Amino acid sequence: xxxxxxxxxxxxxxxxxxxxxxxxxxxxxxxxxxxxxxxxxxxxxxxxxxxxxxxxxxxxxxxxxxxxxxxxxxxxxxxxxxxxxxxxxxxxxxxxxxxxxxxxxxxxxxxxxxxxxxxxxxxxxxxxxxxxxxxxxxxxxxxxxxxxxxxxxxxxxxxxxxxxxxxxxxxxxxxxxxxxxxxxxxxxxxxxxxxxxxxxxxxxxxxxxxxxxxxxxxxxxxxxxxxxxxxxxxxxxxxxxxxxxxxxxxxxxxxxxxxxxxxxxxxxxxxxxxxxxxxxxxxxxxxxxxxxxxxxxxxxxxxxxxxxxxxxxxxxxxxxxxxxxxxxxxxxxxxxxxxxxxxxxxxxxxxxxxxxxxxxxxxxxxxxxxxxxxxxxxxxxxxxxxxxxxxxxxxxxxxxxxxxxxxxxxxxxxxxxxxxxxxxxxxxxxxxxxxxxxxxxxxxxxxxxxxxxxxxxxxxxxxxxxxxxxxxxxxxxxxxxxxxxxxxxxxxxxxxxxxxxxxxxxxxxxxxxxxxxxxxxxxxxxxxxxxxxxxxxxxxxxxxxxxxxxxxxxxxxxxxxxxxxxxxxxxxxxxxxxxxxxxxxxxxxxxxxxxxxxxxxxxxxxxxxxxxxxxxxxxxxxxxxxxxxxxxxxxxxxxxxxxxxxxxxxxxxxxxxxxxxxxxxxxxx
Numbered sequence: 001x002x003x004x005x006x007x008x009x010x011x012x013x014x015x016x017x018x019x020x021x022x023x024x025x026x027x028x029x030x031x032x033x034x035x036x037x038x039x040x041x042x043x044x045x046x047x048x049x050x051x052x053x054x055x056x057x058x059x060x061x062x063x064x065x066x067x068x069x070x071x072x073x074x075x076x077x078x079x080x081x082x083x084x085x086x087x088x089x090x091x092x093x094x095x096x097x098x099x100x101x102x103x104x105x106x107x108x109x110x111x112x113x114x115x116x117x118x119x120x121x122x123x124x125x126x127x128x129x130x131x132x133x134x135x136x137x138x139x140x141x142x143x144x145x146x147x148x149x150x151x152x153x154x155x156x157x158x159x160x161x162x163x164x165x166x167x168x169x170x171x172x173x174x175x176x177x178x179x180x181x182x183x184x185x186x187x188x189x190x191x192x193x194x195x196x197x198x199x200x201x202x203x204x205x206x207x208x209x210x211x212x213x214x215x216x217x218x219x220x221x222x223x224x225x226x227x228x229x230x231x232x233x234x235x236x237x238x239x240x241x242x243x244x245x246x247x248x249x250x251x252x253x254x255x256x257x258x259x260x261x262x263x264x265x266x267x268x269x270x271x272x273x274x275x276x277x278x279x280x281x282x283x284x285x286x287x288x289x290x291x292x293x294x295x296x297x298x299x300x301x302x303x304x305x306x307x308x309x310x311x312x313x314x315x316x317x318x319x320x321x322x323x324x325x326x327x328x329x330x331x332x333x334x335x336x337x338x339x340x341x342x343x344x345x346x347x348x349x350x351x352x353x354x355x356x357x358x359x360x361x362x363x364x365x366x367x368x369x370x371x372x373x374x375x376x377x378x379x380x381x382x383x384x385x386x387x388x389x390x391x392x393x394x395x396x397x398x399x400x401x402x403x404x405x406x407x408x409x410x411x412x413x414x415x416x417x418x419x420x421x422x423x424x425x426x427x428x429x430x431x432x433x434x435x436x437x438x439x440x441x442x443x444x445x446x447x448x449x450x451x452x453x454x455x456x457x458x459x460x461x462x463x464x465x466x467x468x469x470x471x472x473x474x475x476x477x478x479x480x481x482x483x484x485x486x487x488x489x490x491x492x493x494x495x496x497x498x499x500x501x502x503x504x505x506x507x508x509x510x511x512x513x514x515x516x517x518x519x520x521x522x523x524x525x526x527x528x529x530x531x532x533x534x535x536x537x538x539x540x541x542x543x544x545x546x547x548x549x550x551x552x553x554x555x556x557x558x559x560x561x562x563x564x565x566x567x568x569x570x571x572x573x574x575x576x577x578x579x580x581x582x583x584x585x586x587x588x589x590x591x592x593x594x595x596x597x598x599x600x601x602x603x604x605x606x607x608x609x610x611x612x613x614x615x616x617x618x619x620x621x622x623x624x625x626x627x628x629x630x631x632x633x634x635x636x637x638x639x640x641x642x643x644x645x646x647x648x649x650x651x652x653x654x655x656x657x658x659x660x661x662x663x664x665x666x667x668x669x
Contacts (some may be wrong), residue, residue, distance in 0.1 A: 001557055002221065003050040006209040007043065013209075021072065022205055029198045048208045049199060052606065054223040056263050056297045060209055061608050061621035068620075075200045078618040087184055087188040090129065091527045094572060096176040097122050097132070101173055118148045132188050134180075142177045145170040151496040187614045188632040189304030190622040196606065226263040250280045255305075257286030261297035269310065276311060284313075288366035289336075289655045292578055294645065299651075304362050321372040323584050323662055325383025331665075332658050333371045336651075343651050346598070347644040359644045363651075370655075377391060384664040403591050403668055406439040408668050411572065414587055421447055425585035427657050433592050434498055434574045435654050447571035451579070454562040456535065459528040461519045465553060468513050472502040473548040505545040507536050533564050577657045587663040593669040597650050598643065607642055609635040 014023045026042055052058045065071050070518060101122055106110055111119035118141055124130045140147045146154065146161065148169075154161055170625065200542065220228075252272055254260070260268075272282055291300035307313060321329045348360035374380065390402055405433050407426070414424060428434045434450055456462045493518050501512035512534060519525050536560065539550055573585070581585075606623040606629070614634040616622075626632065628640035658665065 001215060002210060002219070003047060004556065006206060006213050007046050009045070009213065010205060010209045016046060017334070019205075022201065024490055025198060025201045029202075032198070033116065043468065046202065046206065047200055049566050050210065053203065053210065054221070055206055056226070056261055056606050058112050058203070058606075061623075062203055063491055065204060065622055066622040071204060072201055073138075074496065074619065075197065079194065079197050080463070082190050082194055082616060085248065086187070089190070090131075092183075093132065093176075093179055096172070096179050097126050100169065100172045100176060101664050103164065103167045103169050105166060107160055107169075109160060109164065121299045130186070131191075132416055138566075139177070143174055148173070184616055185632060185634060187609075188478055188592055188629055189634045191618050192630060192635065193611060193622045196623045196627055199606075200619075205282075209442050222560065226261065226267060227633055229267045230263055233270060238588075250275060250278070251282055253283040253285065255285045257284045258288050258291035258300050258303045259286075259293045259298040260302050261298070262299050262302070263297070265299075265302050266305070272311065279619055289370065289652055290581060292455065292581065292649065292653050292656055293647055300366070300648075316588065317369050319369065319372055320375055326664055327375045327383030328385055328658075328661055328663075328665060329374050329383070330384040333654075335658070336655055337369060337371045339654075340364060340370065340652060343647055345648060350640040350644065359641065359648075369541065382663075386665065387667045387669070389669055400436065406668060407437065407589060407591055408444055408446075409441060410589060411441070414664075419587060420570055422637045423586040424589065425575065425580065425583075425587070426591065427575065427577050428588045429577065429592055429595075429653075430589075431576065434576065437591060438574050441488075441572055441574075447569070448567055449571040449575055450574035451562070455559070456561050456563065457559040459525065461525040461636050462528050462532050463515065464519070465510060465513055465532065466551070468498070468502075468517075469506075469510070469547050471552060472509070472550050502547075504539075506542055506547055506550060507533070507545065509547070510536050527563060529563070535561055577653050580660050581656050583660060584662055585660055586662045587664045587666070588657070589666045589668075591668045593654070593667050595650055597647050607635070607638050609638045 010022070010200050011017045014026070031043060039343060053062065064458070065075075068074050072208070080180050100119070101111070102118065111122060116191070118138055121132075121134050121138050125138075126135055208436075254268065254277060254547060257446075275282055284303070286303045287302045288300045291298055294300075324332070344360040347363065364588045388406065390399065411424060413420075415421075426434075428437060431451065438448050438450050498513070498516050499511050501516065503509075504512060514520055536550070539553060539558075543549060543553075605626045607626050609624055609636070611617050611622050613618065616634065624633075624635060626639070626642060630636060633639075
């Protein structure tokens with residue numbers, strides 16, 4: 001709601017003189033996107049961009065930018081300065097290439113005929129506005145320029161080789177190679193910073209519109225609380241903090257500590273230090289292996305190492321697994337001992353830098369206690385782990401059809417073995433995967449419980465009620481009435497009663513709609529109707545009894561309102577692995593366990609890097625697109641660190657998934 005409203009305010013302000021610079025930034029960004037053949041529609045991009053502001057590192061980076069005098073102008077100057085540098089660099093390369101081609105031409109040599117694998121690349125690989133991606137064969141000429149031509153050319157045309165040498169081809173090639181070697185890192189760094197520098201003015205303006213909206217509506221976002229507390233606690237003596245809060249705490253217990261963010265930890269540290277100084281005990285509870293919320297600012301390194309570096313810590317490891325059967329425990333012990341060592345070795349191999357070695361060591365330390373014991377008296381031959389690998393060559397449609405058949409087969413087998421639907425959970429990576437699985441089960445009339453099924457808008461009864469409310473305030477009554485009659489086929493007297501009900505206050509009107517449409521006669525509607533009436537009641541209490549206002553709220557926010565999932569239903573549960581954390585299920589199915597672990601992933605994900613001290617200096621922080629070209633930039637360390645963190649995210653997510661099951665696990669990959 002806040003982001004949408006802030007973007008609306010921003011767009012409405014584009015016509016004002018004081019926001020012409022913002023209009024020009026958006027226009028220039030759209031033109032550049034069109035030139036790159038990318039999506040130029042900015043509304044979706046603005047929404048994605050605004051969401052970045054609620055990440056701690058982005059918020060801190062924007063704070064650093066705001067401290068600059070005339071930040072907008074500095075960003076503009078930064079872009080202009082480094083754009084000139086980039087164009088100058090490309091001109092130097094093109095000039096060096098042009099010199100070589102002129103020498104060949106003057107000697108009567110056509111690279112396309114006589115040097116197909118070498119000099120010919122100067123005509124096929126060189127694009128005026130891009131860095132030339134020459135093959136390894138091209139660089140054979142760096143050690144010996146004569147390798148530009150095949151041996152038979154040397155035998156047949158010794159005079160031409162001598163002429164090329166006299167005209168300066170060896171020196172021209174040396175110059176080109178020197179330019180390429182000396183400037184490759186600079187070029188890719190310039191490309192990286194200029195690619196997303198336009199985001200900085202937008203982020204600054206979006207942040208300003210969001211903060212203004214919050215002030216005008218007397219609101220504070222939960223995501224702002226950590227920063228607010230940090231400002232209160234910063235450089236304050238702990239007693240003064242307690243004086244401000246009006247209370248004094250002796251002991252702290254911090255649960256799920258692996259999901260603590262850096263800013264949260266900075267807020268807690270002085271309070272815990274004061275408690276320890278007064279000889280009070282404190283407790284931290286957590287498991288580094290279950291840290292799966294890095295995208296919510298959590299940093300597992302705080303529990304892994306920083307806690308023990310800050311305070312004297314006594315460790316207690318709960319190494320008995322009371323949840324899972326013995327075979328599941330044994331499998332997880334072996335599997336994750338191997339995977340953690342394998343991942344750590346891969347991470348250490350990325351770069352021989354200290355931070356990479358430290359990250360690999362931290363991973364090994366985190367999984368050092370992965371082995372768990374089975375309680376005494378528990379059968380050692382109980383439990384099932386079924387892993388099924390299907391052909392990689394299957395097309396996505398074929399793979400889905402295969403998965404659909406296997407999941408349905410497994411569910412039916414489990415029912416025959418005496419399990420209930422409610423004993424089965426399907427864990428997925430994304431909501432899209434969950435929706436796909438839900439559709440397969442629903443086609444076979446297998447009841448499900450999922451995030452989508454909990455939405456009020458998924459109930460046909462609620463959609464019908466919303467249609468009636470919409471009709472009651474419609475600007476096109478004749479059209480909507482025809483649609484409504486076609487849909488409901490109500491008798492004449494009920495249509496008249498319905499029209500009278502539309503004159504009532506919203507809550508009373510909805511009660512009448514439910515009665516007239518006989519929606520309360522179906523048992524499956526009951527929980528949805530009750531929740532919808534509660535939603536109407538809350539809306540009226542917070543706002544006013546206006547159908548039009550309710551429809552506007554429903555279309556923007558209300559349609560995502562969910563049922564409480566406390567009511568137990570005999571249905572297969574479908575949820576993301578993140579949602580399953582802390583839960584247990586008799587049987588767990590995981591149909592989508594494949595992943596491109598070492599890929600950089602979505603290129604729209606941004607890394608915030610500091611260019612300070614590099615040739616692309618000029619701003620304290622800069623957003624760059626997370627893609628493999630960063631390996632060739634001054635931000636190579638940030639690239640590989642993110643790559644390592646992403647791999648650990650996968651490992652931790654799998655650990656959470658594999659430790660949810662009590663009796664059986666079925667994995668398809």
